[in-house]
Amino acid sequence: MFALLHMVMAIINFSRANETACNLRGEPVYPQLSKDGDIIVGGIFPFHSSWEIRDLSYVAAPPPLKCMRAFQYSQSLIFAIEEINNSSSLLPGVSLGYKIYDTCSSMARGVKVAMALINGNDNMPQGGVCTKPDQVQAIIGDTASSPCMAIAKSIGPFSFPIISHYATCECLSDKKKYPSFLRTIPSDYHQSRALAEMVKHFGWTWVGALRTDDDYGNSGMATFTKVAEQLGVCLEYSLPFFRTYSQEKILRIAEQIKSSTSRVIVAFLAHWDLEILLHVFFEHNITGYQWVGTEGWISDSTVAALDKHNILQGAIGLAIPKTKVTGLKDFILDINPLKSAGSAIFTKFWEAMFQCKYDVQKNTVDTPVCTGKEKLSEVENTFTDMSLLPIFSNVYKGVYAVAHTLHDLLGCAQTCPTKKQPDPLTVSLSELFIYLFGPGALSYMSCYFKHMPINTVNMATIRWAQNRDQVPVSVCSESCSPGTRKAVQKGKPICCFDCIQCAEGEINSLDCIHCPPEFWPNTKQDNCLPKPVEFLSWDDTLSIILTAFSIAGAFMAVCVAVVFFKHRTSPIVRANNSELSFLLLFSLTLCFLCSLTFIGRPSEWSCMLRHTAFGITFVLCISCVLGKTIVVLMAFRATLPGSNVMKWFGPPQQRLSVLAFTLIQVLICILWLKISPPFPLKNLKHYKERIILECGLGSAIGFWAVLGYIGLLAFLCFVLAFLARKLPDNFNEAKFITFSMLIFCAVWITFIPAYVSSPGKFTVAVEIFAILASSFALLFCIFLPKCYVILLKPEKNSKKHMMGKIPSKT
Secondary structure (H helix, E strand, O other), rough: HHHHHHHHHHHHHHOOOOOOOOOOOOOOOOOOEEEEEOOOEEEEEEOOOOOOOOOOOOOOOOOOOOOOOOHHHHHHHHHHHHHHHHHOOOOOOEEEEEEEEEEEOOOHHHHHHHHHHHHHOOOOOOOOOOOOOOOOEEEEEOHHHHHHHHHHHHHHOOOOOEEEEOOHHHHHOOOOOOOOEEEEOHHHHHHHHHHHHHHHHHHOEEEEEEEEEOOHHHHHHHHHHHHHOEEEEEEEEEEEOOOOOOOHHHHHHHHHHOOOOOOOOEEEEOHHHHHHHHHHHOOOOOOOOEEOOOOOOOOOOHHHHHOOOOOOOOEEEOOOOOOOOOOHHHHHHHOOOHHOOOOOHHHHHHHHHHHHHHHOOOOOOOOOOOOOOOOHOOOOOOOOOOHHHHHHHHHHHHHHHHHHHHHHOOOOOOOOOOOOOOOOOHOOOHHHHHHHHHOOOOOOOOOOOOOOHHHHHHHHHHHHHHHHHOOOOOOOOOOOOOEEEEEEOOOOOOOOEEEEEOOEEEEEEOEEOOEEEEEEOOOOOOEEEEEEEEEEOOHHHHHHHHHHHHHHHHHHHHHHHOOOOHHHOOOOHHHHHHHHHHHHHHHHHHHHHHHHHHHOOOOOHHHHHHHHHHHHHHHHHHHHHHHHHHHHHHHHHOOOOOOOOOHHHHHHHHHHHHHHHHHHHHHHHHHHHHHHOOOOEEOOOOOOOEEEEEEEEEOOOHHHHHHHHHHHOOOOOOOHHHHHOOOOOOOOHHHHHHHHHHHHHHHHHHHHHHHOOOOOHHHHHHHHHHHHHHHHHHHHHHHHHHHHHHHHOOOHOOOHHHHHOOOOOO
């Protein structure tokens, strides 16, 4: 903007001029401090930091600025130049001079004095050429970012180097806009990120922000906001402030801070802006906040001295690393050389320093007269304070960078071949950049903000806001408890949320997430644990009971077989087809024992064994019962006159029928195992919180075919036994078979819904119970009455008794 303004003014002046002479427009400006030399270095510093609010309507020439502050930057430049002039190795035989101007922190004045450093203040004679050698080789300054931007844009087209010691705005790193700008301090690129990291480190996710409404504050806060959002830190507000703001604007800032809920304020402010705000905060009782500051004010002693009400107590932030330049501090405090460098400004400085007046006529009654013998050791003010010594050192480094560049350009060795001031257009900016940021003492400058050793700080020694020893808390919403998730509140940043209970089977991380299928949340719902695996194990109480009944049933079947074998020649054993009876007892023993294959951890072989063994043994059992039923019917019809039916269903046919019925089931089982056999299965659907380890059916058709075939034989056996119910009373085995088949069918009909609806391991228990119940029904109903007769009623175990009610053939 300023470069464009100068260009427009130049065009207007050229069109109005009738002569060809180059005339200076406006009032000339002269350096506050200067010294002649073979080569001149320019300096632009804010000797003063405040000014009266003026009417900048551009209708009339603005009044002169009224400024007031210190000289440390100038002293640092002068010290470096004096040290170089006394050096025998750097620029030998060449003396450096300086011209130092005061900008009063004004961008307009900064541009004006920069032009004065380049062009001088002399009018050219009429007919003279409007070009002349540049006055200085480089400019050291300015202190603030916005004036540096204006100056760099104005002199940038001439490739004139400007080296700032304190302008940190990241925007100045744009070499397309500011090709000739350099600095001895890093940009806010790293500081903004370090501040965001620091805020996150202390757990402050809900913060407020204040920024100077200029390039320094706006650029730095923009970077901070971007990085903070990436780290999960939210800004409740981000308010601009400038020292020329109206009281109405300042009041709105105070009200917004008071109404906020965040307890941490990140301040990207210049020190003079914060000085004004301190009074405002005290008036509105804005206290107790945790302040986070930038290098612009965090180590400024003036700010600390003005904070009489401890508003900034406990403030933390980032400061420029301390550096030591031998002799610099003593030189700054030795103000006598300033008298020769600029007597007029020295007089004003002396009066401000010691609060006295040289001019007796203008002196007031309350102000003492200056004697010139006042001692600096007797006063304490911003000039004697050395807290900003690292910044003064940056001025020192900038001067040395210019000197090294000139040393190479002049080809100096033991001595410099010429004392002639080189053309600044020939000064290599890239070479100057190497001296500023290359290897050596300045190489660390671009990265010191990256390394912030927070973890090495003893947290117990820190006194926070309101002199507390605990880290302040500043969050929009408290962290969600385990088992809950964050739900962002509508219209608010992500840091403001409600906590909603996670659904069953979910844990909370950043959000509620489902556990993997084989895992389930713990009671706090903050971790996924493996689901317990459930199956009918051998040490289960139910398994022990079922095993006992299974073994007892097998033992009883064996005992009955022993009894039958011992009395195999008795009429009751012979009359009930002893061969089928022994085969039935053997199959019942297998039925009792096959139930044990259903207990234990399912495996590939056990799953195939349990269903096939159950299917084949039960078919063998029912086939024997069916054979006995047919024998009963055939035997009764054989007693009728003229009947010859028994020769068609003798022992060979009985054995063959049992074998045929059993082979059909064997074939079904083989096909089932071949096509889709049973397999171990982790059932994750029945229960959410545990895994049911069971045997998958493989082919459901195969399973139901096995059961269906058993049911078909059982039903056929029941029908035939029912038809034989009217046989003579003494020939009563058909009645027992009918009753046993009735119980058998009832058990397995009941089994189907119970099997489908039983949960987990109880599904297997129901199947075992059905096997045992139907086996006991056959054992007790068919064999218990016979054992009763054999063991307790031997008198009834006779052929005469057995044939007592059979009709005669005549």
